[in-house]
Amino acid sequence: MDPILLLLATLDGIAYAALVFLVAVGLTLIFGVMRILNVAHGAFYAIGGYAAASLVLAISDADFSPWLSFPALLVAAAGVGAALGLVIERFLLRHIYAKEEVLQLLVTFAAFMILEDVQRLVWGVQPYSATDPVRLLGTVDVMGIPYNAYQIILLPVIAVMVLLGLRWFLRRTLSGKVITAVTEDRETAIAMGIDARKVFTVTFVIGAVLAALGGALASPTTAIQLGLGAEMIVLSFAVVATAGLGQVEGAALTALLIGLGRSFAVYLVPELDVLIPYMIMVLVLLFRPQGLFAVAEKRRI
């Protein structure tokens, strides 16, 4: 493979990894704190995308400055993510924290099924897309190949900002430290007087907003359509499981690994591209069941 193609494949892989990371990091955060694998996460991603595309289209229909579409992506993601996260945490998850893991997972599965039809009822069957943000940022040439600045600059920058922001939040702020405490040892944290309920609500909302943000940031380059959530959720699962459940930085590295693996596959063995994430996942889990970056959990008695 000649060095130019190597570079191109790397750029494509990074752009792809940035989006995958944004979705996966919310999933891993929720799992780390609440021990719930949130299947509805895929629906949050799709709804975030739909909402963002609708808002951007509304802005362009109203002849406002197209630059408003950038804040619009964020506003849509924050609004939809927070609303969905709050409703689902309050009215569904809260009732099942005491129940078995399977039941918790199935509740989010039920929420996922319901939200699939909600998308259909609200946005209909037509794919949605709002390309203003990509057009505004234009392209940059790399070795004579035009790339969208949106994809190879903005998305990775946002992904890194989210990563650093989360690190700072979890390590340097009080609420973040409380969340970390619950992640590491829930029983002790509660015994020390931490209000786990509040922590759960906050975490779930943050996770939902991140998923919606992933969808919102995908909407300028991707048509948001029915069935998108189901695809995204398994891919995120693959990232999260490979990285180790609850690992924020690990999710970033794994997303990169999977993104690069996929883009190299498209250049070298296009027949294998969809297989790559799951092959990586199986291989890693076989040798390190707790994931690449997690320390093995001590057996609790």
Added chain:
Amino acid sequence: MNGLLKLSIAMALALYAEAAAADKPDTLTIGITGFLSGPASVFGEPAKAASEILLDDLNREGGIGGVPVTAVWVDEGAGGEHVLSEYRRLVQDVGVDAMFASISSGNCKKVAPLAEDLQVLNIMWDCGTQKIFEENSYRYVFRTQANATPEMLSTLLYLLKTKPEFESIAVVNQDYAWGRDSWHIFSTALKQLKPGVRVVAELFPKFGAPDFSTEISRLLALRPDVILSTAWGGDLDNFVRQSVQRGLTERSTFVLPLMESSLQRIGPDMPEGVIVGGRGDHYFLHPEFRQDPDFQAFIERYKAETGEYPIYPVFHIAQALSALKGAYEKAIAANDGAWPGKEQVVEAMEGLEFRGLGRTVHIREDHQGVEDQMIGVTRHDPAYDFAVMDHMMIFPGSAITTPAGMESTAWLKTLSDSILDLPVQTYRHAE
């Protein structure tokens, strides 16, 4: 005395009809399978909306032979198991008079033998696989539109007629039977009609892939003269939008045989000069009918009710309905005006000629519809906020459809350059 004679003749006829045919029912019910959920609902929903308008129009004019027609829809998006069970229920329990199935070629393959066993008239109203009638013959199954072979061949002929100079080609198709089969047909014919064209990339990204960036980078580096994609729906939207954003459409000639169904969604972003088609002569500005009052009335009503202009599945469902109407009327005529039995309707389907919203379609002896194909290139007209078609060519279906009894690949290998001299009508977009 005269009256008595008439009466007795009428009674005799009625008795005769009784023996040959059935009682006239209160309503005719058809079951229609189509995607109402999942990505392919971009085809199912417009067809469903159109069927409601068309049936409303039909019933206001007295239905079929005086009998009103109603339709029951089945969601193909609920899965193959569901389609088969619902099909069964509609035929055996509800007692529908005909089935229209389906959009997915996979489902067409499943229901064709089922229709045969249940002895119910089945019109394949949208699916495109050419294999159904090439591999089997059926009594109860018909197709009221073309199949993949003429759709691909007309696209290739248009390309060869308008841009004969190209030397390399790449394909980006969805990874499922339609994507693979359509490329097989196209490339077989290409090898026959213009040998020596280099195929520089054959990419089959996953069905429903949200992101084509890597494929596009690779194509930008490869610089093929022509890029073919038979993708549709959100996949096609994504591929076209991302290609436009990255300037790929400026480097290569795009050939998109299903683009007609995505033009309105892509809107002003669509580049000019892209070769596009709509699986038949399906176009809301059909150059031969756009002045026709019935055609215009339908387009306007559809636009008023759905907010969109109709796309090809709308034309397909119109063809299926008008074929059904045609078959009943033909059978009624053959039956001296009496209501026909189910078998008589099935017999009437063979050799039927009918018109939906495009040109006349003819049902061949192998039950395949022979339909003309229209291909054009995109251009912008300020009257519309999306690209329209220009330099449209209509290819006669009879010359580009695999003859009955032959297999498509074998037939394509017999093609000679003379097919390029096929007489075609060319139309400009009328401002």
Added chain:
Amino acid sequence: MRLVRYLPAVLVLVVAVLPLAVPWLKIVLTVALAKGLAVLGVVVLLRAGQVSFGHAMFFAASAYSAAFLMQGFAGADLAVLLLAGMVCSGTMGAVIGLFVVRYRYIFFGMLNLAFSMVLYALLEKMFHITGGSDGMAVGRPTYLGLELARTSFETALFYTSLGLAGAACWFVHRFLRSPLGEALSAIRTNETRLEYLGISARWILLIAYVLSAVLAGLGGSIIAVNQGVVTPDLGYWIRSGEFVFIAILGGAGHVLGAFAGALVYELVRFYAAAMAADVWQMILGFVLLGIILFASRGIVGLYRDLAAIAPGPRGHREPLR
């Protein structure tokens, strides 16, 4: 209210007779029985407290084995297909089992999911062998050497499935009551103690895993011939989730619950999709929520409550077991 005690028997009888009266229901009920078999496989593992989110892979594997067999040997017999499916899924279960039985809980579930996604991606990607996402057609096999027309074949398949379901219930019931089965429950309650007794939890779980794979495979073969076509969707994660869903709906860990759940699920799904095409997923979602929030012991639990209210001789509280 002694009648309540006979309810399960009455229901079995209704299911057995219904297709004679309503022919099209046969297909739906056969699908329910096939899924019930796969759910039974999930139930076996649930006994050990383990949840597999990838069991659809065995379902799909044996369905494809039926398709390949029919392609290679036109006119193969149904019995051969079912046996081959069981061998295929059993072998696969043994190989994959060797890896997954080392893990517990979420890791067990995720590894199963990972394996199933690899199989799904392979089935979808190897177009020239598996037909890609359109799948493969499965011809109608002979039935014990007889060539049957569609209707009679479907009737035969339905009653065969019913018989197999009954046999599987009986077998799994015996298995769970055997020392092996008791050891399986011990994995859930206290694995360490089990190891102290000198019993290898991994071996126990492996045996259970192979059994559950075979059950899922049996269901897969039935689905394949019932539908006449197999597609990669048979192995998609949503279907694995569906099996777990049905296991919970029926009543977690209960043998007859697997089939009760599958019947209710299939009928709700069928009527929801037929009558409310726009919102059938939503309806299923609400059913699932309702079960988890208000009746987490599932249909079997509801029945037990009903039977407990009804006066009856003591010791007959658990007629379903």
